Amino acid sequence: MPDWLNIALRSIGAVAYLFILTKLIGKRQIRQLTYIEYIVGITIGSIAGFMAMEMDGPIHHSLIALTIFALFPVLLEWLSLKSKVIRNVVEGNATILIKDGKVLEDNLKSERLTTEDLLEHLRMKNVFRVADVEFALMESSGELSVLLKSQHQPITPQHLELTVSPAEEPQAVIMDGAIMDEPLATIGLNRNWVRAELEKAGVALENVFLGQVDKGGQLYLDLYDDKLQVPQPTEMKLTFATLKKCQADLELFALETKDRRMKLAYRIDSEELQDVIDQIKPLLIR
Template sequence: MPEWINIVIRSVVALVYLFILTKLIGKRQIRQLTYIEYIVGISIGSIAAFMATDMDGPMFHSLIAMTIFALFPVLMEWLSLKSKAIRNVVEGQATILIKDGKILEDNLKKERLTTEDLMEQLRMKNVFRVADVEFALMETSGEVSVLLKSQHRPVTPQDLDLPVAQAEEPQAVIMDGNIMDESLANLGLNRNWVRQELQKAGVALENVFLGQVDRAGQLYLDLYDDKIKVAPPQELKLTYALLKKCQADLEMFALSTKNKRTKQVYEKDAEHLQRVIDRMKPLLTQ
């Protein structure tokens, strides 16, 4: 057998076996690899390269070595699940870098980070003042997690005690100019509804690259021609505005009437409608 054919066979076998071993070790992103997995990855790659080019030694010797290296991190992962002490050794522990706005220089040296490195990591989290940080930790993956002090965190609807509609994944009902019947069925809609919405928007089906329906039943369109602007759906906002107008009219009627009983009816209806508007606002104003 020519030598080059032998190299091709060995290389293909090495690649296939590497793929099998990688599936065995498990799926992790590069930045999530432990020290052992990183070392094992380099070693297995070196053995595979040696196996592909070494014409003297038998192939199965390299396969045995690769198998042993691959099984070692699997064994360590299993032991880590059983023992926190082993997990701390294998995966390491998070290190506090900043506490209550103060940099812990000893921990910074322990992780071999310079002040510039720390500031770069903070800027990547959109933090530019160390004094604004409550905690900053270096995770075992090498990422820096940052918790801002409460007065410097972005305000959330929960902080303001505002109700917010639950987020749900929009459904794609049009792709590449084709209607997706399964997605429509999941939403309880049909092709006639899609055609009516496209007619309202003045858009032909074949011109739609992507069409999505949100939880409120509004259709958002992305066209092939990016120069054409499609106005966003306004039905919900118009409904909200109409409800607000009705509530204001009821209050005005209550102020203008001289009949005490009629005034009470208008005021009661206005309060009831206002409660309905408050409950529906997160959905109608999204």
């Protein structure tokens, strides 16, 4: 067998076996590496390179070494699940770097971080003032977790005691100028609905790069030509405005009529309609 073909086959075998071992190790080790996993990753790469290029040695020796090194972090992970002591040794602990807006210099030195490093990590979390931070911890993965002081946290609907509709994933029903049938079926729509919405928007299907439908049934379009502006859907807002007008008309009728029975009926209808509006407002106004 020619040397080049031998190297090619060994390289393909090494890549295939590394892929199998990576699947065995799992996604967690891909996302973040502990000290042991970092060491194992470097060693496995070296062994795989040796396996591909060393044509004199038997290939099964390299496979055995790869298997042992790959199974080592799996074993440690299993032991870590059973013992917190082992987990602390293998994965380490989080370190508090900022507390009550004060930088803990000793902890910063223990993590071998400079002031510039800390500020960079904070900027990556959209924090530019140390005084705004309640807690900042360096996780064992090397990521910085930041908790802002209450007065500097972003305002949410809960802070304002507002009720909003739950967020749901929009369905991509048009991609690259083609209608996607499976997402349409998921939300109970069809191609005729998409074509009707495109006709209302005055847009040709082949000009649509991406089309998404939210849970309210509104189609949002992104065109290939970024200079063209697509009108935003207004059906929900118009529906809300119509309901509010009906409720206001009922209140007006209750004020104008002289018939006490009709006045009471109009007032009751107005209150009931207002209850309906309050319930569906989060779905219509987003």
